[in-house]
Amino acid sequence: xxxxxxxxxxxxxxxxxxxxxxxxxxxxxxxxxxxxxxxxxxxxxxxxxxxxxxxxxxxxxxxxxxxxxxxxxxxxxxxxxxxxxxxxxxxxxxxxxxxxxxxxxxxxxxxxxxxxxxxxxxxxxxxxxxxxxxxxxxxxxxxxxxxxxxxxxxxxxxxxxxxxxxxxxxxxxxxxxxxxxxxxxxxxxxxxxxxxxxxxxxxxxxxxxxxxxxxxxxxxxxxxxxxxxxxxxxxxxxxxxxxxxxxxxxxxxxxxxxxxxxxxxxxxxxxxxxxxxxxxxxxxxxxxxxxxxxxxxxxxxxxxxxxxxxxxxxxxxxxxxxxxxxxxxxxxxxxxxxxxxxxxxxxxxxxxxxxxxxxxxxxxxxxxxxxxxxxxxxxxxxxxxxxxxxxxxxxxxxxxxxxxxxxxxxxxxxxxxxxxxxxxxxxxxxxxxxxxxxxxxxxxxxxx
Amino acid sequence: xxxxxxxxxxxxxxxxxxxxxxxxxxxxxxxxxxxxxxxxxxxxxxxxxxxxxxxxxxxxxxxxxxxxxxxxxxxxxxxxxxxxxxxxxxxxxxxxxxxxxxxxxxxxxxxxxxxxxxxxxxxxxxxxxxxxxxxxxxxxxxxxxxxxxxxxxxxxxxxxxxxxxxxxxxxxxxxxxxxxxxxxxxxxxxxxxxxxxxxxxxxxxxxxxxxxxxxxxxxxxxxxxxxxxxxxxxxxxxxxxxxxxxxxxxxxxxxxxxxxxxxxxxxxxxxxxxxxxxxxxxxxxxxxxxxxxxxxxxxxxxxxxxxxxxxxxxxxxxxxxxxxxxxxxxxxxxxxxxxxxxxxxxxxxxxxxxxxxxxxxxxxxxxxxxxxxxxxxxxxxxxxxxxxxxxxxxxxxxxxxxxxxxxxxxxxxxxxxxxxxxxxxxxxxxxxxxxxxxxxxxxxxxxxxxxxxxxx
Numbered sequence: 024x025x026x027x028x029x030x031x032x033x034x035x036x037x038x039x040x041x042x043x044x045x046x047x048x049x050x051x052x053x054x055x056x057x058x059x060x061x062x063x064x065x066x067x068x069x070x071x072x073x074x075x076x077x078x079x080x081x082x083x084x085x086x087x088x089x090x091x092x093x094x095x096x097x098x099x100x101x102x103x104x105x106x107x108x109x110x111x112x113x114x115x116x117x118x119x120x121x122x123x124x125x126x127x128x129x130x131x132x133x134x135x136x137x138x139x140x141x142x143x144x145x146x147x148x149x150x151x152x153x154x155x156x157x158x159x160x161x162x163x164x165x166x167x168x169x170x171x172x173x174x175x176x177x178x179x180x181x182x183x184x185x186x187x188x189x190x191x192x193x194x195x196x197x198x199x200x201x202x203x204x205x206x207x208x209x210x211x212x213x214x215x216x217x218x219x220x221x222x223x224x225x226x227x228x229x230x231x232x233x234x235x236x237x238x239x240x241x242x243x244x245x246x247x248x249x250x251x252x253x254x255x256x257x258x259x260x261x262x263x264x265x266x267x268x269x270x271x272x273x274x275x276x277x278x279x280x281x282x283x284x285x286x287x288x289x290x291x292x293x294x295x296x297x298x299x300x301x302x303x304x305x306x307x308x309x310x311x312x313x314x315x316x317x318x319x320x321x322x323x324x325x326x327x328x329x330x331x332x333x334x335x336x337x338x339x340x341x342x343x344x345x346x347x348x349x350x351x352x353x354x355x356x357x358x359x360x361x362x363x364x365x366x367x368x369x370x371x372x373x374x375x376x377x378x379x380x381x382x383x384x385x386x387x388x389x390x391x392x393x394x395x396x397x398x399x400x401x402x403x404x405x406x407x408x409x410x411x412x413x414x415x416x417x418x419x420x421x422x423x424x425x426x427x428x429x430x431x432x433x434x435x436x437x438x439x440x441x442x443x444x445x446x447x448x449x450x451x452x453x454x455x456x457x458x459x460x461x462x463x464x465x466x467x468x469x470x471x
Numbered sequence: 472x473x474x475x476x477x478x479x480x481x482x483x484x485x486x487x488x489x490x491x492x493x494x495x496x497x498x499x500x501x502x503x504x505x506x507x508x509x510x511x512x513x514x515x516x517x518x519x520x521x522x523x524x525x526x527x528x529x530x531x532x533x534x535x536x537x538x539x540x541x542x543x544x545x546x547x548x549x550x551x552x553x554x555x556x557x558x559x560x561x562x563x564x565x566x567x568x569x570x571x572x573x574x575x576x577x578x579x580x581x582x583x584x585x586x587x588x589x590x591x592x593x594x595x596x597x598x599x600x601x602x603x604x605x606x607x608x609x610x611x612x613x614x615x616x617x618x619x620x621x622x623x624x625x626x627x628x629x630x631x632x633x634x635x636x637x638x639x640x641x642x643x644x645x646x647x648x649x650x651x652x653x654x655x656x657x658x659x660x661x662x663x664x665x666x667x668x669x670x671x672x673x674x675x676x677x678x679x680x681x682x683x684x685x686x687x688x689x690x691x692x693x694x695x696x697x698x699x700x701x702x703x704x705x706x707x708x709x710x711x712x713x714x715x716x717x718x719x720x721x722x723x724x725x726x727x728x729x730x731x732x733x734x735x736x737x738x739x740x741x742x743x744x745x746x747x748x749x750x751x752x753x754x755x756x757x758x759x760x761x762x763x764x765x766x767x768x769x770x771x772x773x774x775x776x777x778x779x780x781x782x783x784x785x786x787x788x789x790x791x792x793x794x795x796x797x798x799x800x801x802x803x804x805x806x807x808x809x810x811x812x813x814x815x816x817x818x819x820x821x822x823x824x825x826x827x828x829x830x831x832x833x834x835x836x837x838x839x840x841x842x843x844x845x846x847x848x849x850x851x852x853x854x855x856x857x858x859x860x861x862x863x864x865x866x867x868x869x870x871x872x873x874x875x876x877x878x879x880x881x882x883x884x885x886x887x888x889x890x891x892x893x894x895x896x897x898x899x900x901x902x903x904x905x906x907x908x909x910x911x912x913x914x915x916x917x918x919x920x921x922x923x924x925x926x927x
Binding site: 056074078125145177178180186188292324325333361362396398399406409 | 523524525526527528558566567570571573574575576577578579580594595596622623624625626627628629630631633634637638742743744745746780781789790793796797817818819820850853854857860861863864865866867921
């Protein structure tokens with residue numbers, strides 16, 4: 024029963040929401056968060072943080088691409104594939120492979136997002152060799168046997184069935200279609216009953232081959248391993264993959280705003296979601312937007328939305344705003360859930376808070392506090408465990424940011440002025456948002 | 472891989488992990504790196520220090536030995552509601568000042584309430600530790616509660632209840648399954664409270680609860696991170712040490728369960744449900760109430776029966792028979808009183824829920840009749856011991872292990888000795904635990920079903 028639920032940021036957003044750090048100046052000396060760049064003989068590059076405090080090695084990697092690469096009519100391919108890497112590889116069928124993995128005590132994980140396929144392993148340092156042999160097989164020679172495919176596919180289909188009558192899940196699908204239209208981002212990650220049925224073992228093999236190329240690979244390692252040893256590991260794990268990925272181009276897409284979607288359903292609460300324009304990482308006002316979002320409805324108990332919606336009026340348990348940066352699209356989202364008879368009051372309050380930010384910008388004190396938070400929170404949110412450090416290093420690489428990014432970040436945030444934030448607030452928050460309402464008796468007009 | 476998670480079994484899952492196998496002294500050396508220490512302040516506040524020097528960060532937690540199971544009759548939800556009120560102003564600090572101080576240094580802060588404890592935490596740069604202690608010690612005694620903040624915050628927890636429970640058929644069912652499993656023990660009441668009672672909670676209730684339970688002698692301080700014992704001790708003396716000891720609280724003796732002689736079922740049909748599922752539960756001993764070795768055996772039983780993709784339930788129902796989309800078992804051992812053991816499952820494709828339930832029951836019977844193999848017990852033990860090493864990678868995980876254990880009657884020594892006790896469990900003990908506790912005719916089962924056709 025947390026006082027406040029952690030917003031479900033995805034990894035990329037977390038990165039955006041919590042960058043840079045005064046602490047980090049102290050970190051390399053104190054904590055060993057000293058990122059080395061390691062180049063293997065076969066040309067694989069990885070970021071490495073050596074740390075012998077706990078006898079663990081954590082490896083994370085990502086291939087660019089992800090479910091937005093799913094072929095039309097075979098939606099759900101990336102997601103299905105990521106469920107099959109521990110279901111047999113090389114000469115080892117599913118059961119034998121999992122038994123070996125369990126014996127060696129390695130945790131192996133694969134997952135897919137819209138923009139990448141992720142993998143990773145956490146293992147006790149003494150078992151690294153044997154564990155990495157299994158990971159090498161999984162990456163390079165997954166079997167994709169018919170039986171595990173059918174089993175995992177039927178689990179996914181059951182998951183799709185389970186959400187079929189869930190009003191919030193269905194509304195969410197409708198929302199994605201409305202916002203992204205024909206773009207791959209509009210499609211459900213897990214696919215549909217029909218698209219999953221169309222996937223054959225050869226589709227999985229061809230897809231893995233097209234996605235698992237070294238040109239789109241990003242690797243990060245933290246733990247009890249040195250650079251020389253890691254070089255050999257990298258070649259074993261990734262050295263035999265093809266040099267180039269075979270990715271199909273994905274178009275940029277601006278979310279379609281200025282529309283209302285109302286899903287009437289007899290529920291005890293009305294959930295409210297709004298989408299405003301976002302901002303690209305490369306935009307000169309990106310850091311100003313990060314700070315503006317933090318003040319508006321960011322990750323602390325001190326934001327304007329938190330104060331107005333929850334603290335002063337008790338309208339909702341959670342309310343927040345999130346700046347989202349996908350590879351081909353960006354947006355700013357606000358979400359909350361409120362007692363149904365007070366939904367229109369809540370919408371009015373949120374719109375007032377947004378308007379006020381767009382009209383007047385932040386106060387100097389708010390900006391100062393937000394800078395301190397975003398600068399200080401980096402180490403606490405991103406470097407608090409091996410897994411967090413490894414994920415952060417992969418995300419930094421995916422975003423095209425250098426190893427020095429962590430030390431550059433405080434100055435980038437520090438340079439932002441009240442005028443900068445006011446300008447970017449006007450730019451993002453004066454647009455008429457897309458609004459999604461799910462609750463009893465909701466109508467499109469309620470969104471106003 | 473389980474692409475769809477089970478939604479039925481969303482009860483509170485306590486994790487009870489230990490540290491290295493070690494000497495029995497209060498001070499402990501692990502792998503030459505981490506020296507965990509514990510001591511008690513003059514006013515009775517217990518302190519645990521877990522050094523971790525990898526980053527200049529510290530996690531500061533105060534655990535109060537009071538949870539929803541300690542609430543007065545008719546006041547359900549007061550423990551959790553009061554947790555929210557702890558974020559309001561004190562005689563020394565206006566509401567929001569503490570939150571702003573945490574945010575200003577990039578920290579995280581929050582709190583959580585369970586059946587047996589309530590905990591408040593901040594993760595901050597290590598050099599802000601004493602400031603956090605000062606704020607936390609201040610609100611231990613100096614909270615100011617006005618009728619106005621009570622009314623607004625009560626609306627917030629009512630919305631929290633609607634979000635977490637009323638909006639979600641599986642959460643609603645879980646709540647009523649618990650109320651059916653527990654007929655006498657206070658775990659039958661949901662942590663968040665019953666709606667009609669939550670609506671009546673008032674300032675007098677909150678003040679009485681505060682005065683009774685929020686004292687240093689009813690609290691455990693856990694500090695994990697870039698800190699040393701001596702410095703923590705000095706800071707704790709300067710802050711918490713100044714808070715006067717409260718009256719001694721009576722022992723936490725609560726009503727216990729009578730023997731269960733029936734098979735109980737609870738069914739919820741909801742139009743939002745498409746895939747049915749079930750969860751069966753039994754009352755079993757916790758680490759606090761078990762005979763020596765019994766809780767460890769139950770923990771290993773849950774792991775072997777349904778702890779992941781290598782478990783018997785998953786292999787048999789999901790992989791071999793292909794009748795379940797998900798299935799597993801869980802044991803919440805870190806509780807003050809007797810606790811629950813649960814199994815769950817949901818069908819895949821054309822399979823029926825009854826098939827899944829029958830197959831789960833058969834797997835339990837196989838262990839109760841034939842026991843487990845030495846190999847699978849060995850693998851399960853290895854997984855547990857490994858988890859204790861992985862836990863050391865996250866200072867908040869370490870702080871949670873120590874805090875929850877000490878708040879439910881355990882000791883630092885119990886945690887240290889846990890891997891050794893796990894090693895000693897025999898296949899015979901697992902078999903005995905299954906046969907003694909997981910009896911189908913004395914289970915409490917919840918069914919989450921789609922709305923019957925033609926119904927509304």
